[in-house]
């Protein structure tokens with residue numbers, strides 16, 4: 331069977347996206363998804379996204395990590411899926427779509443996609459790290475040597491170690507630049523490598539930096555290896571609400587796959 335695919339990237343976090351509105355793509359084909367994401371034997375991507383019809387919302391987003399398994403929310407992938415829905419004519423400049431963690435709203439503003447993230451009610455603060463779930467689980471740790479850090483080995487040790495163990499976590503290393511800017515490098519679970527950017531990761535970093543009082547600002551710029559993202563939010567008695575992740579989402583190329 332042949333199907334067209336599209337390649338998108340959002341600050342260097344890259345995705346194969348498939349229009350699955352006809353349900354032609356087998357959803358549990360882990361081996362195929364893994365091989366499509368392979369950078370030497372396939373197209374190459376950090377993850378694969380299916381855009382599907384939904385009876386109530388503009389579309390349904392299904393996200394798989396590069397290991398071929400469906401996972402939790404992908405913020406950069408969500409922004410790319412919105413840009414793809416616009417490209418297909420499924421939406422104009424606004425979207426309401428369903429993902430694994432619930433309903434998301436989004437706006438397209440020129441080359442940028444602004445995506446609303448789920449409210450965050452639980453932020454666990456430990457001596458040298460913060461843990462929170464922004465749709466995906468994130469360990470956030472400040473470091474002084476971000477540029478030279480071996481993110482892959484340090485990230486993997488945390489991802490597979492206690493207290494995360496079996497389920498694992500994504501790991502974000504952070505360096506403060508100013509009260510409104512933080513540099514971030516992320517080790518992603520399911521890619522099992524450093525990615526150039528992680529949307530749920532930078533969202534977690536912005537909230538964590540506010541929670542541990544590294545900033546009082548509620549609009550934060552995050553410098554990733556693949557570019558700049560912005561996270562804004564409102565702090566309430568219940569935690570963090572009105573959380574928006576904004577940044578570029580770009581179509582890179584398209585092609586055909588046969589399986």
Ligand SMILES: N[C@@H](CCC[C@H](N)C(=O)O)C(=O)O
Pocket residue numbers: 343395401402403404405406407466467499500518519520521527528529530531
């Ligand atoms: N790159 C994503 C996060 C994708 C999910 C993550 N790898 C996991 O399985 O937890 C993002 O932009 O949020």
